[in-house]
Amino acid sequence: MATQHDDRPDFTPYPGPSGGWGSVKSLADIIPREKNPVETGKELLRQNKHDGFACVSCAWAKPHPPHPAEFCENGAKATAWEITSQRVTPDFFRAHTLTALREWSDYRLEEAGRLTHPMRYDRATDKYVTATWDEAFAAIGAKLKGYDPRQVVFYASGRASLETSYLYQLMARMYGNQNLPDSSNMCHESTSVGLKAAIGVPVGTTRLDDFDTTDCILHFGQNVATNSPRMLHQLRSVRKRDVPIIVFNPLKERGLERFTDPQNPIEMATGKETQIATQYLQVKAGGDLAAMMGMAKWLIEHDRVDAAFIAEHTHDYDAFAAKARATGWDEIERESGLARAEIERAAETYAGAKAAMAIYGMGLTQHVKGVDNVRMLVNLLLLRGNIGKPGAGPCPVRGHSNVQGQRTVGITEKTELAPVDKLKERYGFEPPTQKGLDTVEACGGVIDGTVKAFVSLGGNFVRAAPETRLLEEGWAGLDLSVQIATKLNRSHLIPAAGETWLLPCLGRIERDLQAAGAQMVTVEDSTSVIHPSVGKVDPASPYLLSEPAIVAGIAKATLPPNPAVPWDEWVGDYALVRDEIAAVFPHFFARFNERLKEPGGFWKGNKAANREWDTPTGKAEFVIPDVLNATGFADAGGRFRLLTVRSNDQFNTTVYGYSDRFRGINGTRQVVLMNRADMDALGVTQGQKVTLAGDADDNMDRRVAGLMAVAYDVPPGCVVGYYPECNPLIALAHHAEESHVPAAKSVPVRIVAGG
Template identity: 85%
Template structure:
């Protein structure tokens, strides 16, 4: 049974594998708790199937044909969580003020259930009260008309469909605005910037088929068992073929060590396990640059460079080679926290491989030198020609289920990534061309008052973003806050000084019945495959609208009529929106509707770099010559630690499903800090002591998170770990990746206060 937050915390190491009976017991806990067992069980059969719905959790790719059960533990939790029978009705808000609800935990807020009615905040009673949809749209439109467009932010969380996302970005640009940050700004913008500069595309180059051909996987900074558990099936198959899986990660994560396949009766019956990593290197937080330089140095100095590929397809190799040869092993060992022998072992395995994939997550992107991390990983691949051939390439693992797709259809603050010329041609207007606000810049605008309104298409922005205390203070001064959501969260409880609206929408698993009949939507997975999704569950309330209908309702109230746009027709038939996407972005979406019908497993949108066509300034893949090997952006000193924030096993982003982090043996609490045994002793602490973490960002603003229990854990010396989003208040807004502005949440400078 999953311990909840009011239980006495328990810290008992977990000896089991990822998957297996532990996953089964976890599902046996959450599904009955959401009080909709029969419906959830039936829907899990449809999850991630061509005629079913795409998981509302992670963006990992879906095989075709699918497995009988094409869902993981966390995906099943997300489904149960979304189609819960519990409801947040007007009676709920009559019983609870927002002041009271702000004292609730993240878990308790969402566990209350699905929102059922459109609501307006009433300051006199400090409560949400029911308001008709027509009133909501009219009021939002009128307020936005009264504001300068550039003072408004249109945020998207990463779960909205391609259809909704296209309509949303079009509405913003017609309004005169491209302040369109999304959750990519918080996690993988370092990928978009780094890969675009290095190989000419902002996304990965691999597909699921590459797992069948790879000889070696370099795996950096990604906890597969928590963040994308279905990938364990591909990793298991790779290991069983005898290929190498070389892991670099500060913590030893169970899913990267061993796995029992819940769909394998023999493994379940015998409790047998498949090892995953063939090598496991616990690199220091922020030390990946140095580790990769060590591997590159060995490959170069021992004659394993593919010089034919390098000469034909890359630029600036000579400068990188000189930097690698000149870098000393003492610096590499000091900055990586790994020995020369360990890095040479990894390099030898890499050199033997004929086809290597590089998989990574936010352990690379969320650092001050996050873009350099991404580009250094590309350097490694380029050295041996591992771009553009079967079994090789770069594989960034995205989080939200359509965050990559949202960017593809125009949700971006960057003009060069949006189809603005096509939008101008199709709809007869002049889209804005100046750069809009990204997440960090939007936070700064809320804090300093230059942002006057915030419209949020899903998500929990206040909780997910850094600089929590100042952000909440600034949020309370907004003229307008509009939150489109399925469940209650912290961002809904900070009312604006002007108007605050809470607009409940249909979930992806629910039946979306419009004028032309039941509607399906589409999304893009981590490997650039476009999938359809059809919901069939009865809506949580008859008062819900679909996301496209909500966007259209705001657009009609905000914008003058446009003869090229029929918002009502688009809401009545999402196929019409897909036709518009095909016109605006033909190189990816030509024959969009036809391809959805023809290609049952979804269709790959294509990737020039995977064909060794590099759309960079030089026309070739670019080597990066890094200036430093420490990605943290700060230097170590006595008493300063590198804090990396992480998720638990009972969590997806800011959604907390429970208080069991099974793999780490932490139950009943999230108020912990994981520390190396020697660091605990050096700090004069003992396991179980309560401490406060204080930001050591070097500015004058005090940031603290207290009441954290010290837990002894296998973490590299000088590094500590604690949960996201609880420790977001420690992240200074200025502590972000230099080029991408991703908050550097994987190496935050902090001190411990006993």
């Protein structure tokens, strides 16, 4: 495996399946590299277990009873990455200016190791220098007291626990704003908006048990082998029952094609593989709306709908059915990039199932019409009564390990989703009711200067967000930047014009000792199950504080004392925080501490799963899309649809190495994958360096140069590049219309010869 950039990259196709010996070899590379193999091996046996810790990588569900090794390749990488023995000490910062560190790659920055001391940026030397926690909290509090609350952003990356998240949102609202953007705004906000409008809940309705009873799976825009590999165990079990899995995805992703279970000795010894997709439709980027409309059209015209369910539980079916009948196959084929026969075959398979699940990821949500994508998926499920019964329902696959849970306990910019009345009653303050800034709006505020201070609870915001060049320029004009983190990343290297603080925290896998003893935290997975998590590894440094302690430290230094808000007591015993959560969210968290004893966690409940529709009409809502192209722009000569993807060797902005094994790309991330016919038409040769130029209608110059063109099996008119390297091409205004999710899966670009 290549672990660093190579001037001689290799583009040899990978012949193996997902899982198998390839995963084993990948782990054999990273675990020794992090120089803590014994501890890592011990912790992997505790990973995703009820008495262990919740994986710090993805949010996929945790089965009970668990597998003997309940971790995947990427989850193991995340564990090794977090408990590495390598350290970024004050000596490191004495040796490196921020100007010099900005020349380092993302991989090299995080590979340097765990942060060990609170640090303050010193402009005179262009270096971070050590500070005490008291100095940090006092300085940050003094700064925050001087702003109009509307000028401050409190960002959360999606990995913080329920306990930390609850304290964080309470601090922000007591401060006076709801500027609480989080990583949901960048990925599944289209789900939160779309599902809420359609079925009355902002999350999926399925649970792990549904994989045991489903008769069909529709799988849209989600790369399971890279983003949630443990789900392959459920997909494999489904296929062992001969259940069809129909995949809609622009790229042929290996995990959706075939899988060898690394935990099955016979499969490992014989090389036996399980075919995952029974039908694989390479839809154009942004073409899922058309494909789903084609399926709906077939179902309606062939009278294969559940009329009784539709009559009892849905609203506006007749208008949707009329639209489906009136939509022509020429338009469906053109916009989807698929043949009518392929779509009809998928529809007929779906119609033959008594219960069907719909799994999806950001391939649906990160488009200008991302909310319409989600709602059209709900339309498909409603046509066959596939919500609120075993083996059926929408299954959005969340990314960060607690991003769904953060929303559950109040990390939201929207007043209607926050328990402001209960917060007022319990803590005796007047919570803000003005809508706060989401991620796109926060970026706009940084760029135009209306945001003065940015507090980041984890994450790598500058690197993860769109409009990179302008965002970096605006970031340098902030008056205050506070970064709570475990490792160094690019967002830490752009100092604010005023003060910049780097505050190192404990990781979830580390022992968290407080006044009441060793502490447990909790997270919520993609299926709305709440899990305990206990860290046991020795902290990377004696100078680290827990995330709750850091949030409380900032709050105490900033806010006036409130006898109803005992920050120190809460930090001393997280069970008390859980009591607060239970009091404010009793419908989800009644008897919170007691229910954590349930093996496998507890389900927080879901009205739509019981066919209770919390919508204005009291029924599930059909939606009628106004267009079938989800990209938000028209095709034009020379214009391509760029979709950004992760490699097999990364999680979000964290790059573990330079091997995208499944795609056969090793030694570099500076590539653009192209259809061979498109390359020939442009006169572009394999390995030739080209520039991607943004083709938005705002006349802004956005470019990413030095990309090697690689022929790949992608739909004509589409190109593929890595996230976050291609984020500079995404205009801030290019986002989902209702949810403001950056439309990173369909970005208008042109190919310019020369790198």
